[in-house]
Amino acid sequence: MNVLEMAGVTRDHGTGAALVRALRGVDLTVAEGEFVAVMGPSGSGKSTLLRLAGGLDRPTEGTVRVAGTDLAALDGRRLAAVRRRDAGYVFQDLNLIATLTAAENVMLPLELDGVRTRRARAEALAVLERVGLADVAGRFPDDLSGGQRQRVAIARALVGERRLVLADEPTGALDSVTGDDVLRLLRARCADGAACLMVTHDARHAAWADRVIFLYDGRIDASAAAPLPEAAR
Amino acid sequence: MSIRHGLLALLTRGPRYGYQLRAEFERSTGSTWPLNIGQVYTTLSRLERDALVVPDGADGEGRHVYRITDAGAANVAAWFAAPVARGARPRDELAIKVALAVTTPGVDATAVLRAQRAATVRTLRDLTRLKADAPPPVAPGEHAELLVLESLIFQSEAEVRWLDHCEASIARVDTPSKESDR
Numbered sequence: 001m002n003v004l005e006m007a008g009v010t011r012d013h014g015t016g017a018a019l020v021r022a023l024r025g026v027d028l029t030v031a032e033g034e035f036v037a038v039m040g041p042s043g044s045g046k047s048t049l050l051r052l053a054g055g056l057d058r059p060t061e062g063t064v065r066v067a068g069t070d071l072a073a074l075d076g077r078r079l080a081a082v083r084r085r086d087a088g089y090v091f092q093d094l095n096l097i098a099t100l101t102a103a104e105n106v107m108l109p110l111e112l113d114g115v116r117t118r119r120a121r122a123e124a125l126a127v128l129e130r131v132g133l134a135d136v137a138g139r140f141p142d143d144l145s146g147g148q149r150q151r152v153a154i155a156r157a158l159v160g161e162r163r164l165v166l167a168d169e170p171t172g173a174l175d176s177v178t179g180d181d182v183l184r185l186l187r188a189r190c191a192d193g194a195a196c197l198m199v200t201h202d203a204r205h206a207a208w209a210d211r212v213i214f215l216y217d218g219r220i221d222a223s224a225a226a227p228l229p230e231a232a233r
Numbered sequence: 234m235s236i237r238h239g240l241l242a243l244l245t246r247g248p249r250y251g252y253q254l255r256a257e258f259e260r261s262t263g264s265t266w267p268l269n270i271g272q273v274y275t276t277l278s279r280l281e282r283d284a285l286v287v288p289d290g291a292d293g294e295g296r297h298v299y300r301i302t303d304a305g306a307a308n309v310a311a312w313f314a315a316p317v318a319r320g321a322r323p324r325d326e327l328a329i330k331v332a333l334a335v336t337t338p339g340v341d342a343t344a345v346l347r348a349q350r351a352a353t354v355r356t357l358r359d360l361t362r363l364k365a366d367a368p369p370p371v372a373p374g375e376h377a378e379l380l381v382l383e384s385l386i387f388q389s390e391a392e393v394r395w396l397d398h399c400e401a402s403i404a405r406v407d408t409p410s411k412e413s414d415r
Contacts (some may be wrong), residue, residue, distance in 0.1 A: 187365060203354050203393035204386060207361035212354050222345060
Protein backbone atom coordinates (compact mmCIF):
# COMPACT_ATOMS: atom_id res chain seq x y z
CA MET A 1 0.00 0.00 0.00
CA ASN A 2 1.22 3.50 -0.80
CA VAL A 3 1.46 5.68 2.28
CA LEU A 4 2.44 8.75 0.26
CA GLU A 5 1.27 9.51 -3.28
CA MET A 6 2.24 12.73 -5.00
CA ALA A 7 0.95 13.21 -8.56
CA GLY A 8 1.78 16.08 -10.90
CA VAL A 9 2.83 18.25 -7.98
CA THR A 10 3.92 21.79 -8.82
CA ARG A 11 4.74 24.50 -6.33
CA ASP A 12 5.29 28.11 -7.40
CA HIS A 13 6.46 30.90 -5.15
CA GLY A 14 5.80 34.51 -6.20
CA THR A 15 4.37 35.72 -9.52
CA GLY A 16 5.46 37.47 -12.71
CA ALA A 17 9.16 38.24 -12.90
CA ALA A 18 9.64 37.01 -9.33
CA LEU A 19 8.08 33.60 -10.07
CA VAL A 20 10.13 30.71 -8.73
CA ARG A 21 9.02 27.23 -9.67
CA ALA A 22 10.19 25.21 -6.71
CA LEU A 23 8.66 21.95 -7.98
CA ARG A 24 7.47 21.13 -11.47
CA GLY A 25 5.24 18.12 -12.11
CA VAL A 26 6.65 15.76 -9.50
CA ASP A 27 5.26 12.21 -9.28
CA LEU A 28 6.40 10.23 -6.28
CA THR A 29 5.05 7.33 -4.23
CA VAL A 30 6.40 5.83 -1.05
CA ALA A 31 5.00 2.44 -0.08
CA GLU A 32 4.57 0.91 3.34
CA GLY A 33 7.93 -0.42 4.50
CA GLU A 34 9.86 1.64 1.98
CA PHE A 35 12.72 4.03 2.72
CA VAL A 36 13.17 6.63 -0.03
CA ALA A 37 15.90 9.26 -0.08
CA VAL A 38 15.77 12.45 -2.13
CA MET A 39 19.06 14.05 -3.12
CA GLY A 40 19.65 17.27 -4.97
CA PRO A 41 21.66 20.47 -4.81
CA SER A 42 20.59 23.49 -2.75
CA GLY A 43 17.56 25.07 -4.36
CA SER A 44 16.51 21.90 -6.17
CA GLY A 45 13.21 21.79 -4.26
CA LYS A 46 14.03 19.05 -1.72
CA SER A 47 12.67 20.83 1.32
CA THR A 48 9.57 22.05 -0.56
CA LEU A 49 8.88 18.42 -1.50
CA LEU A 50 9.09 17.32 2.12
CA ARG A 51 6.84 20.16 3.36
CA LEU A 52 4.19 19.29 0.77
CA ALA A 53 4.37 15.59 1.64
CA GLY A 54 3.69 16.41 5.28
CA GLY A 55 0.84 18.86 4.68
CA LEU A 56 2.93 21.81 5.92
CA ASP A 57 2.43 23.52 2.56
CA ARG A 58 -0.07 23.13 -0.28
CA PRO A 59 0.81 22.49 -3.95
CA THR A 60 -0.01 25.04 -6.69
CA GLU A 61 -1.07 22.10 -8.87
CA GLY A 62 -1.36 18.34 -8.43
CA THR A 63 -2.42 16.12 -5.57
CA VAL A 64 -0.81 14.85 -2.38
CA ARG A 65 -2.34 11.81 -0.70
CA VAL A 66 -1.27 10.56 2.70
CA ALA A 67 -2.62 7.10 3.64
CA GLY A 68 -5.12 7.46 0.81
CA THR A 69 -6.49 10.85 1.89
CA ASP A 70 -6.24 13.76 -0.55
CA LEU A 71 -4.83 16.57 1.60
CA ALA A 72 -6.48 19.23 -0.63
CA ALA A 73 -9.90 17.95 0.44
CA LEU A 74 -9.20 18.67 4.10
CA ASP A 75 -9.93 21.87 6.01
CA GLY A 76 -7.30 23.28 8.36
CA ARG A 77 -8.50 21.36 11.40
CA ARG A 78 -8.57 17.99 9.64
CA LEU A 79 -5.23 18.67 7.96
CA ALA A 80 -3.75 19.35 11.39
CA ALA A 81 -5.09 15.97 12.51
CA VAL A 82 -3.30 14.24 9.60
CA ARG A 83 -0.09 16.04 10.57
CA ARG A 84 -0.41 14.75 14.12
CA ARG A 85 -1.67 11.22 13.47
CA ASP A 86 -0.31 10.05 10.14
CA ALA A 87 2.96 11.89 9.59
CA GLY A 88 5.98 12.33 11.82
CA TYR A 89 8.80 14.78 11.29
CA VAL A 90 12.50 14.60 12.05
CA PHE A 91 14.33 17.81 11.30
CA GLN A 92 17.96 18.77 11.58
CA ASP A 93 17.22 21.15 14.42
CA LEU A 94 15.30 18.76 16.58
CA ASN A 95 12.76 21.09 18.17
CA LEU A 96 12.74 19.09 21.37
CA ILE A 97 11.29 21.09 24.25
CA ALA A 98 14.03 21.64 26.83
CA THR A 99 11.69 21.77 29.83
CA LEU A 100 10.05 18.41 29.04
CA THR A 101 11.68 15.02 29.61
CA ALA A 102 12.40 12.67 26.71
CA ALA A 103 9.18 10.77 27.46
CA GLU A 104 7.13 13.98 27.72
CA ASN A 105 8.49 15.22 24.39
CA VAL A 106 7.43 11.95 22.76
CA MET A 107 4.00 12.07 24.44
CA LEU A 108 3.29 15.58 23.18
CA PRO A 109 1.77 14.82 19.75
CA LEU A 110 -0.52 12.20 21.35
CA GLU A 111 -1.67 14.60 24.06
CA LEU A 112 -2.32 17.32 21.48
CA ASP A 113 -4.51 14.74 19.81
CA GLY A 114 -6.55 14.19 22.98
CA VAL A 115 -5.03 10.88 24.06
CA ARG A 116 -5.21 10.46 27.86
CA THR A 117 -1.96 10.98 29.73
CA ARG A 118 -1.68 7.46 31.07
CA ARG A 119 -2.04 5.91 27.62
CA ALA A 120 0.19 8.53 25.99
CA ARG A 121 2.93 7.78 28.52
CA ALA A 122 2.67 4.03 27.93
CA GLU A 123 2.93 4.50 24.16
CA ALA A 124 5.82 6.94 24.52
CA LEU A 125 7.76 4.52 26.73
CA ALA A 126 7.11 1.69 24.26
CA VAL A 127 8.47 3.67 21.33
CA LEU A 128 11.45 4.94 23.37
CA GLU A 129 12.25 1.33 24.14
CA ARG A 130 12.13 0.51 20.43
CA VAL A 131 14.75 3.19 19.72
CA GLY A 132 16.91 1.93 22.60
CA LEU A 133 16.27 4.79 25.03
CA ALA A 134 14.11 3.16 27.71
CA ASP A 135 16.66 3.97 30.41
CA VAL A 136 16.81 7.71 29.72
CA ALA A 137 13.08 8.38 29.28
CA GLY A 138 13.02 10.59 32.39
CA ARG A 139 15.95 12.80 31.39
CA PHE A 140 15.76 16.28 29.92
CA PRO A 141 17.14 16.92 26.41
CA ASP A 142 20.14 18.85 27.77
CA ASP A 143 21.20 15.75 29.73
CA LEU A 144 21.25 13.55 26.61
CA SER A 145 23.96 13.10 23.99
CA GLY A 146 23.42 14.40 20.47
CA GLY A 147 22.70 10.91 19.18
CA GLN A 148 20.20 10.25 21.99
CA ARG A 149 18.39 13.54 21.28
CA GLN A 150 18.10 12.60 17.62
CA ARG A 151 16.62 9.24 18.63
CA VAL A 152 14.10 11.00 20.88
CA ALA A 153 13.07 13.10 17.86
CA ILE A 154 12.65 9.90 15.83
CA ALA A 155 10.62 8.33 18.64
CA ARG A 156 8.38 11.41 18.62
CA ALA A 157 7.99 11.03 14.84
CA LEU A 158 6.96 7.39 15.25
CA VAL A 159 4.71 7.45 18.31
CA GLY A 160 1.04 6.60 17.82
CA GLU A 161 1.83 4.21 14.97
CA ARG A 162 2.24 6.96 12.42
CA ARG A 163 2.93 5.50 9.05
CA LEU A 164 4.85 8.28 7.32
CA VAL A 165 8.16 9.55 8.65
CA LEU A 166 9.52 12.68 6.97
CA ALA A 167 13.17 13.43 7.67
CA ASP A 168 15.25 16.44 6.66
CA GLU A 169 18.99 15.81 7.16
CA PRO A 170 18.13 13.70 10.23
CA THR A 171 21.74 13.02 11.16
CA GLY A 172 22.36 16.75 11.50
CA ALA A 173 25.77 17.47 12.96
CA LEU A 174 26.28 14.01 14.47
CA ASP A 175 29.60 12.25 13.95
CA SER A 176 29.61 9.53 11.29
CA VAL A 177 29.28 6.53 13.66
CA THR A 178 26.38 8.07 15.62
CA GLY A 179 24.83 9.21 12.35
CA ASP A 180 24.92 5.61 11.14
CA ASP A 181 22.98 4.56 14.24
CA VAL A 182 20.22 7.04 13.36
CA LEU A 183 20.01 5.78 9.78
CA ARG A 184 20.08 2.16 10.95
CA LEU A 185 17.16 3.01 13.20
CA LEU A 186 15.14 4.65 10.39
CA ARG A 187 15.80 1.62 8.24
CA ALA A 188 14.62 -0.70 11.01
CA ARG A 189 11.39 1.33 11.42
CA CYS A 190 10.76 0.95 7.70
CA ALA A 191 11.32 -2.80 7.96
CA ASP A 192 8.56 -2.73 10.60
CA GLY A 193 6.15 -1.14 8.10
CA ALA A 194 6.66 2.64 8.31
CA ALA A 195 7.22 4.63 5.11
CA CYS A 196 10.12 7.04 5.27
CA LEU A 197 10.96 9.95 2.98
CA MET A 198 14.30 11.56 3.74
CA VAL A 199 15.95 14.52 2.05
CA THR A 200 19.71 14.84 2.30
CA HIS A 201 22.65 16.22 0.38
CA ASP A 202 24.89 13.48 1.74
CA ALA A 203 25.25 10.45 -0.55
CA ARG A 204 26.52 8.29 2.29
CA HIS A 205 23.25 8.87 4.15
CA ALA A 206 21.05 8.49 1.09
CA ALA A 207 22.71 5.13 0.47
CA TRP A 208 20.82 3.66 3.45
CA ALA A 209 17.53 4.03 1.55
CA ASP A 210 15.86 1.42 -0.65
CA ARG A 211 15.53 3.96 -3.44
CA VAL A 212 17.39 7.21 -4.12
CA ILE A 213 15.70 9.93 -6.15
CA PHE A 214 17.51 12.91 -7.65
CA LEU A 215 15.82 16.28 -7.84
CA TYR A 216 17.21 18.91 -10.22
CA ASP A 217 15.51 22.28 -10.69
CA GLY A 218 12.26 21.01 -9.21
CA ARG A 219 12.07 17.91 -11.40
CA ILE A 220 12.79 14.27 -10.64
CA ASP A 221 15.60 12.95 -12.82
CA ALA A 222 14.02 10.00 -14.63
CA SER A 223 17.35 8.88 -16.12
CA ALA A 224 18.65 8.07 -12.63
CA ALA A 225 16.37 5.03 -12.63
CA ALA A 226 18.28 3.54 -15.57
CA PRO A 227 20.47 0.48 -14.99
CA LEU A 228 24.15 0.76 -14.19
CA PRO A 229 25.81 1.94 -17.44
CA GLU A 230 29.16 0.26 -16.94
CA ALA A 231 30.56 -2.55 -14.87
CA ALA A 232 31.70 -1.51 -11.41
CA ARG A 233 35.03 0.25 -11.42
CA MET B 234 51.00 -1.47 -0.33
CA SER B 235 52.37 -4.87 -1.21
CA ILE B 236 51.33 -8.33 -0.19
CA ARG B 237 54.74 -8.47 1.55
CA HIS B 238 53.68 -6.02 4.22
CA GLY B 239 50.33 -7.71 4.64
CA LEU B 240 51.93 -11.11 5.23
CA LEU B 241 54.60 -9.69 7.52
CA ALA B 242 51.91 -7.95 9.58
CA LEU B 243 50.04 -11.24 9.95
CA LEU B 244 53.24 -13.06 10.95
CA THR B 245 53.76 -10.64 13.85
CA ARG B 246 50.88 -12.54 15.51
CA GLY B 247 52.94 -15.73 15.45
CA PRO B 248 54.22 -18.40 13.03
CA ARG B 249 51.83 -19.26 10.20
CA TYR B 250 51.70 -21.52 7.14
CA GLY B 251 50.68 -20.42 3.63
CA TYR B 252 46.99 -21.28 3.49
CA GLN B 253 46.51 -19.82 6.94
CA LEU B 254 48.10 -16.53 5.81
CA ARG B 255 45.89 -16.40 2.75
CA ALA B 256 42.72 -16.96 4.79
CA GLU B 257 43.65 -14.36 7.40
CA PHE B 258 44.68 -11.82 4.76
CA GLU B 259 41.35 -12.14 2.98
CA ARG B 260 39.38 -12.03 6.20
CA SER B 261 41.04 -8.86 7.45
CA THR B 262 40.61 -7.08 4.11
CA GLY B 263 36.91 -7.91 3.95
CA SER B 264 37.56 -10.16 0.94
CA THR B 265 38.24 -7.06 -1.17
CA TRP B 266 41.71 -8.38 -2.05
CA PRO B 267 41.60 -12.07 -2.97
CA LEU B 268 45.00 -13.82 -3.12
CA ASN B 269 45.91 -17.04 -4.81
CA ILE B 270 48.12 -19.42 -2.90
CA GLY B 271 50.87 -19.09 -5.53
CA GLN B 272 51.21 -15.37 -4.73
CA VAL B 273 51.48 -16.21 -1.05
CA TYR B 274 54.30 -18.72 -1.55
CA THR B 275 56.18 -16.51 -4.03
CA THR B 276 56.00 -13.66 -1.54
CA LEU B 277 57.12 -15.88 1.32
CA SER B 278 60.17 -17.07 -0.63
CA ARG B 279 61.14 -13.44 -1.37
CA LEU B 280 60.70 -12.52 2.26
CA GLU B 281 62.91 -15.48 3.16
CA ARG B 282 65.56 -14.37 0.62
CA ASP B 283 65.52 -10.91 2.26
CA ALA B 284 65.85 -12.49 5.72
CA LEU B 285 62.54 -10.99 6.90
CA VAL B 286 61.06 -14.43 7.61
CA VAL B 287 62.60 -17.82 8.28
CA PRO B 288 61.16 -21.33 7.86
CA ASP B 289 60.13 -22.66 11.23
CA GLY B 290 59.80 -26.34 10.44
CA ALA B 291 56.53 -28.07 9.71
CA ASP B 292 53.42 -28.46 11.80
CA GLY B 293 51.92 -31.84 12.70
CA GLU B 294 50.30 -32.14 9.26
CA GLY B 295 53.52 -31.42 7.38
CA ARG B 296 52.73 -27.83 6.44
CA HIS B 297 55.68 -25.45 6.18
CA VAL B 298 55.48 -22.81 8.85
CA TYR B 299 57.19 -19.39 8.66
CA ARG B 300 58.31 -17.13 11.48
CA ILE B 301 59.04 -13.39 11.29
CA THR B 302 62.64 -12.27 12.02
CA ASP B 303 63.72 -9.17 13.96
CA ALA B 304 64.47 -7.49 10.64
CA GLY B 305 60.98 -8.44 9.45
CA ALA B 306 59.41 -7.00 12.59
CA ALA B 307 61.37 -3.75 12.09
CA ASN B 308 60.28 -3.64 8.45
CA VAL B 309 56.60 -4.00 9.28
CA ALA B 310 56.85 -1.46 12.13
CA ALA B 311 58.35 1.06 9.68
CA TRP B 312 55.52 0.33 7.26
CA PHE B 313 52.86 1.03 9.92
CA ALA B 314 54.68 4.24 10.90
CA ALA B 315 54.91 5.65 7.37
CA PRO B 316 51.85 7.42 5.91
CA VAL B 317 50.54 6.05 2.63
CA ALA B 318 51.23 8.25 -0.39
CA ARG B 319 48.28 8.00 -2.72
CA GLY B 320 50.25 9.50 -5.56
CA ALA B 321 48.66 11.68 -8.18
CA ARG B 322 46.25 9.67 -10.26
CA PRO B 323 46.70 11.33 -13.65
CA ARG B 324 45.02 8.43 -15.36
CA ASP B 325 41.82 8.45 -13.33
CA GLU B 326 39.33 7.63 -16.07
CA LEU B 327 36.45 9.53 -14.51
CA ALA B 328 38.43 12.76 -14.06
CA ILE B 329 39.64 12.55 -17.66
CA LYS B 330 36.12 11.82 -18.91
CA VAL B 331 34.70 14.86 -17.10
CA ALA B 332 37.55 17.08 -18.30
CA LEU B 333 36.88 15.99 -21.88
CA ALA B 334 33.11 16.33 -21.44
CA VAL B 335 33.38 20.02 -20.54
CA THR B 336 35.71 20.74 -23.46
CA THR B 337 34.19 18.61 -26.20
CA PRO B 338 31.55 20.42 -28.29
CA GLY B 339 28.18 18.70 -28.36
CA VAL B 340 28.68 16.81 -25.10
CA ASP B 341 26.26 17.59 -22.26
CA ALA B 342 28.70 17.57 -19.36
CA THR B 343 25.90 17.94 -16.81
CA ALA B 344 24.23 14.79 -18.16
CA VAL B 345 27.56 12.94 -17.89
CA LEU B 346 27.89 14.06 -14.26
CA ARG B 347 24.32 13.11 -13.38
CA ALA B 348 24.56 9.66 -14.94
CA GLN B 349 27.79 9.06 -13.03
CA ARG B 350 26.26 10.31 -9.79
CA ALA B 351 23.29 7.95 -10.12
CA ALA B 352 25.65 5.03 -10.79
CA THR B 353 27.98 5.89 -7.91
CA VAL B 354 25.07 6.29 -5.49
CA ARG B 355 23.83 2.85 -6.53
CA THR B 356 27.28 1.42 -5.80
CA LEU B 357 27.23 3.25 -2.50
CA ARG B 358 23.81 1.82 -1.70
CA ASP B 359 24.99 -1.73 -2.42
CA LEU B 360 28.01 -1.23 -0.16
CA THR B 361 25.80 0.26 2.55
CA ARG B 362 23.49 -2.74 2.32
CA LEU B 363 26.45 -5.04 2.99
CA LYS B 364 27.35 -2.87 5.95
CA ALA B 365 23.76 -2.80 7.27
CA ASP B 366 23.55 -6.59 7.09
CA ALA B 367 26.93 -7.18 8.76
CA PRO B 368 26.72 -8.25 12.40
CA PRO B 369 27.84 -5.40 14.68
CA PRO B 370 31.44 -5.89 15.83
CA VAL B 371 31.72 -6.72 19.52
CA ALA B 372 35.27 -7.96 20.06
CA PRO B 373 38.42 -6.00 19.14
CA GLY B 374 39.62 -7.09 15.72
CA GLU B 375 36.14 -7.78 14.38
CA HIS B 376 36.14 -4.24 13.06
CA ALA B 377 38.75 -4.97 10.41
CA GLU B 378 36.43 -6.21 7.70
CA LEU B 379 33.88 -3.45 8.31
CA LEU B 380 36.56 -0.75 8.19
CA VAL B 381 37.67 -1.89 4.73
CA LEU B 382 34.07 -1.84 3.53
CA GLU B 383 33.64 1.63 4.98
CA SER B 384 36.75 2.86 3.17
CA LEU B 385 34.97 1.96 -0.09
CA ILE B 386 31.85 3.76 1.18
CA PHE B 387 33.78 6.94 1.99
CA GLN B 388 35.62 6.83 -1.35
CA SER B 389 32.28 6.61 -3.18
CA GLU B 390 30.93 9.47 -1.10
CA ALA B 391 33.97 11.57 -1.99
CA GLU B 392 33.34 10.87 -5.65
CA VAL B 393 29.72 12.02 -5.34
CA ARG B 394 30.82 15.19 -3.56
CA TRP B 395 33.33 15.89 -6.30
CA LEU B 396 30.60 15.34 -8.94
CA ASP B 397 28.35 17.78 -7.02
CA HIS B 398 31.19 20.28 -7.03
CA CYS B 399 31.76 19.84 -10.79
CA GLU B 400 28.09 20.34 -11.53
CA ALA B 401 27.87 23.47 -9.37
CA SER B 402 30.99 24.88 -11.04
CA ILE B 403 29.60 24.25 -14.51
CA ALA B 404 26.25 25.81 -13.55
CA ARG B 405 28.00 28.91 -12.21
CA VAL B 406 29.99 29.42 -15.42
CA ASP B 407 26.91 28.86 -17.60
CA THR B 408 24.62 31.16 -15.60
CA PRO B 409 26.68 33.80 -13.78
CA SER B 410 23.60 35.30 -12.03
CA LYS B 411 22.19 32.14 -10.52
CA GLU B 412 18.75 32.50 -8.95
CA SER B 413 18.56 32.39 -5.20
CA ASP B 414 17.94 29.22 -3.22
CA ARG B 415 14.43 28.06 -2.66
